[in-house]
Amino acid sequence: MKKGCPYGTHRVIEPKGVLPQPALKIDNDMEIYDNEILIDVQTLNVDSASFTQIREQANGDVEEIKKIMKGIVAERGKHQNPVTGSGGMLIGTIEKIGPALEGKTDLKVGDKIATLVSLSLTPLRIDEILEVRPEIDQVDIKGKAILFESGIYAKIPTDMPENLALSVLDVAGAPAQTAKLVKPGDTVVVLGGTGKSGMLCLYEAKKRAGVTGKVICIGSRDKTIERVKNANLADVYIKANATDAVEVMNKVAEATNGEMADILINVVNIPNTEMSSILATKDNGLVYFFSMATSFTKAALGAEGVGKDVTMIMGNGYTKGHAEISLQIMRESEALKKIFEELYA
Amino acid sequence: MKKGCPYGTHRVIEPKGVLPQPALKIDNDMEIYDNEILIDVQTLNVDSASFTQIREQANGDVEEIKKIMKGIVAERGKHQNPVTGSGGMLIGTIEKIGPALEGKTDLKVGDKIATLVSLSLTPLRIDEILEVRPEIDQVDIKGKAILFESGIYAKIPTDMPENLALSVLDVAGAPAQTAKLVKPGDTVVVLGGTGKSGMLCLYEAKKRAGVTGKVICIGSRDKTIERVKNANLADVYIKANATDAVEVMNKVAEATNGEMADILINVVNIPNTEMSSILATKDNGLVYFFSMATSFTKAALGAEGVGKDVTMIMGNGYTKGHAEISLQIMRESEALKKIFEELYA
Numbered sequence: 001m002k003k004g005c006p007y008g009t010h011r012v013i014e015p016k017g018v019l020p021q022p023a024l025k026i027d028n029d030m031e032i033y034d035n036e037i038l039i040d041v042q043t044l045n046v047d048s049a050s051f052t053q054i055r056e057q058a059n060g061d062v063e064e065i066k067k068i069m070k071g072i073v074a075e076r077g078k079h080q081n082p083v084t085g086s087g088g089m090l091i092g093t094i095e096k097i098g099p100a101l102e103g104k105t106d107l108k109v110g111d112k113i114a115t116l117v118s119l120s121l122t123p124l125r126i127d128e129i130l131e132v133r134p135e136i137d138q139v140d141i142k143g144k145a146i147l148f149e150s151g152i153y154a155k156i157p158t159d160m161p162e163n164l165a166l167s168v169l170d171v172a173g174a175p176a177q178t179a180k181l182v183k184p185g186d187t188v189v190v191l192g193g194t195g196k197s198g199m200l201c202l203y204e205a206k207k208r209a210g211v212t213g214k215v216i217c218i219g220s221r222d223k224t225i226e227r228v229k230n231a232n233l234a235d236v237y238i239k240a241n242a243t244d245a246v247e248v249m250n251k252v253a254e255a256t257n258g259e260m261a262d263i264l265i266n267v268v269n270i271p272n273t274e275m276s277s278i279l280a281t282k283d284n285g286l287v288y289f290f291s292m293a294t295s296f297t298k299a300a301l302g303a304e305g306v307g308k309d310v311t312m313i314m315g316n317g318y319t320k321g322h323a324e325i326s327l328q329i330m331r332e333s334e335a336l337k338k339i340f341e342e343l344y345a
Numbered sequence: 346m347k348k349g350c351p352y353g354t355h356r357v358i359e360p361k362g363v364l365p366q367p368a369l370k371i372d373n374d375m376e377i378y379d380n381e382i383l384i385d386v387q388t389l390n391v392d393s394a395s396f397t398q399i400r401e402q403a404n405g406d407v408e409e410i411k412k413i414m415k416g417i418v419a420e421r422g423k424h425q426n427p428v429t430g431s432g433g434m435l436i437g438t439i440e441k442i443g444p445a446l447e448g449k450t451d452l453k454v455g456d457k458i459a460t461l462v463s464l465s466l467t468p469l470r471i472d473e474i475l476e477v478r479p480e481i482d483q484v485d486i487k488g489k490a491i492l493f494e495s496g497i498y499a500k501i502p503t504d505m506p507e508n509l510a511l512s513v514l515d516v517a518g519a520p521a522q523t524a525k526l527v528k529p530g531d532t533v534v535v536l537g538g539t540g541k542s543g544m545l546c547l548y549e550a551k552k553r554a555g556v557t558g559k560v561i562c563i564g565s566r567d568k569t570i571e572r573v574k575n576a577n578l579a580d581v582y583i584k585a586n587a588t589d590a591v592e593v594m595n596k597v598a599e600a601t602n603g604e605m606a607d608i609l610i611n612v613v614n615i616p617n618t619e620m621s622s623i624l625a626t627k628d629n630g631l632v633y634f635f636s637m638a639t640s641f642t643k644a645a646l647g648a649e650g651v652g653k654d655v656t657m658i659m660g661n662g663y664t665k666g667h668a669e670i671s672l673q674i675m676r677e678s679e680a681l682k683k684i685f686e687e688l689y690a
């Protein structure tokens with residue numbers, strides 16, 4: 001049996017020397033190396049920015065979506081959208097565990113897990129696409145995937161529906177980071193607060209900012225804002241177009257008496273929202289970009305261009321305990337659990 | 346006289362509603378609005394990532410470089426490289442000040458300034474390219490530019506050569522951010538420490554990390570490493586290829602007894618160095634991406650992909666006092682001043 005590198009570099013075909021995530025093509029042969037785990041895949045949860053792009057390219061046509069997805073995997077050996085660069089995650093059952101992991105992992109054959117590493121670096125083979133659920137970015141398939149030794153995962157909890165857990169785990173990084181950043185008294189804006197990660201971030205922000213803080217939700221549609229309002233997830237609700245920097249700035253100024261945000265969390269799924277985020281944040285404030293549609297240069301040069309001294313953090317999808325933190329929200333908040341069950345499960 | 350927006354949105358031609366930096370095309374007519382400043386341009390200091398791309402596209406041919414640069418400005422009304430998205434800055438003399446700025450600005454006609462906002466948002470007209478200095482990314486031109494009301498600038502100091510000041514101001518954000526981040530006892534890696542911003546970052550890092558800290562310089566060439574060594578800017582010197590994540594990780598592990606970096610500052614000018622940066626940093630450490638060749642998705646998904654809990658900051662080109670902090674280095678360090686005079690002035 002072949003010996004593998006913990007990071008999966010042994011699977012990289014092109015270009016040589018890089019890791020699986022930035023690689024253009026990786027080996028998706030399903031014969032495992034000694035430190036790999038083989039997964040029998042059930043559902044792919046495609047990253048929202050990626051799925052939005054694929055759906056648009058397919059003009060909403062499901063057969064076309066299937067073709068694009070199969071094409072991506074055929075070309076790259078992984079489901080990494082060539083336009084957005086992003087992936088998503090998957091749910092499946094452990095089929096085989098490499099002998100080098102014995103005693104090192106708490107997994108056993110038959111366990112159902114969600115991978116918490118991006119599909120953009122996960123060797124994947126799609127044999128058949130069974131069902132596409134475009135409203136929730138989920139795709140049921142027949143196929144296999146590989147988890148590397150350094151790859152993180154969560155066992156699927158038994159106290160909630162599987163698809164619910166998958167939806168939450170997909171964006172687990174955002175609420176966990178929010179929990180770590182927000183302090184009592186903070187004014188927090190969640191740009192895209194009406195979305196999946198947005199609602200989880202609002203919940204954590206409100207919990208941490210407390211009664212002396214102010215949590216502001218920005219969405220673009222009456223319907224989604226109404227939903228969040230009914231669950232009482234924020235203190236203030238703003239309807240605005242996230243790509244219109246001046247509109248967002250003015251509306252946040254109005255809601256904060258011109259003080260602006262201490263922390264802005266960007267969880268929209270569309271491009272060109274860097275400037276709104278920067279202008280809605282106060283000097284010495286912090287912008288946390290979780291959106292995969294974020295452009296590095298637009299953010300870095302945009303902040304400089306308006307002379308704004310804000311700290312800009314790139315949303316690391318992983319932070320310690322993120323799976324537990326986000327699943328816990330579903331147990332704590334009846335209102336949010338209901339929304340998530342209706343929308344995503 | 347027409348009234349302008351402080352951020353220059355009145356100059357945006359396409360797409361409407363965005364700010365000048367993300368805009369595809371802005372108006373470079375040199376009749377000023379009431380809150381604008383007209384600059385008679387002397388020298389453009391093109392961003393290193395951008396100039397490297399242009400030089401490669403031109404196969405090093407100076408006439409071809411001129412053609413590409415003129416083409417960019419003709420198409421966009423600003424010098425924003427369409428591949429890297431980045432700009433640079435300029436030096437010039439104040440020719441006209443809009444009446445709405447009276448009493449608001451300390452500038453007067455005839456002052457020589459360097460703009461500290463990116464060329465990627467600055468209305469620019471190039472009448473003639475006089476000289477290209479490819480080794481230092483500087484281009485002398487005959488032309489005009491506009492500074493918006495929110496635009497930041499620095500008066501050119503009189504105690505050092507102009508081109509020296511321009512070189513330093515171009516990358517002022519990096520050493521100033523380094524100064525704010527590094528604490529006594531920190532292990533700091535500067536990836537690209539042999540470059541222009543790299544050397545300034547090393548200087549600030551060593552000053553802040555102090556005797557209990559460790560500052561590590563990574564470059565790719567013997568010659569540049571020798572130069573930095575002679576000036577005694579770091580504690581440890583590593584020759585490595587920044588795109589080879591495993592090589593960088595192993596060499597940093599060796600230099601730190603496996604502890605890895607508390608803070609890694611990325612100031613290289615080439616793509617695909619996100620994973621080296623992440624793997625060379627310890628869990629709960631901080632990666633500061635100043636390089637304009639950084640990819641947001643590669644960093645965000647790469648960190649998640651290896652389960653690394655690092656904070657990743659996007660280098661904001663502006664931070665309060667950055668011009669003063671960086672120019673001060675030239676006054677403090679005779680060794681660095683000598684290198685900068687030789688290389689860039």
Ligand SMILES: NC(=O)c1ccc[n+]([C@@H]2O[C@H](COP(=O)([O-])OP(=O)(O)OC[C@H]3O[C@@H](n4cnc5c(N)ncnc54)[C@H](OP(=O)(O)O)[C@@H]3O)[C@@H](O)[C@H]2O)c1
Nearest residue numbers: 048049192194195196197219220221242268269291292317
């Ligand atoms: N860093 C990571 O590891 C990671 C992991 C997962 C996801 N993500 C990223 O996080 C982002 C959000 O994911 P998600 O699953 O939460 O997406 P989602 O549920 O589709 O939510 C998208 C949000 O964006 C808002 N939005 C869209 N267009 C808007 C506009 N013009 N103006 C204002 N708001 C607008 C939506 O508001 P309305 O519905 O009110 O229009 C909604 O709140 C995506 O970019 C995704 O790629 C990152």
Ligand SMILES: NC(=O)c1ccc[n+]([C@@H]2O[C@H](COP(=O)([O-])OP(=O)(O)OC[C@H]3O[C@@H](n4cnc5c(N)ncnc54)[C@H](OP(=O)(O)O)[C@@H]3O)[C@@H](O)[C@H]2O)c1
Nearest residue numbers: 393394537539540541542564565566587613614636637662
């Ligand atoms: N955020 C902002 O506002 C802002 C402003 C200005 C500049 N920047 C960015 O900062 C970065 C650095 O700018 P600079 O002017 O300092 O550039 P520079 O002087 O050209 O330095 C580039 C550095 O990268 C190193 N490098 C290149 N290829 C390498 C490789 N394969 N392996 C290891 N090291 C390698 C070089 O090392 P060797 O010479 O030893 O090969 C050198 O140290 C650029 O990306 C630029 O776009 C950002």
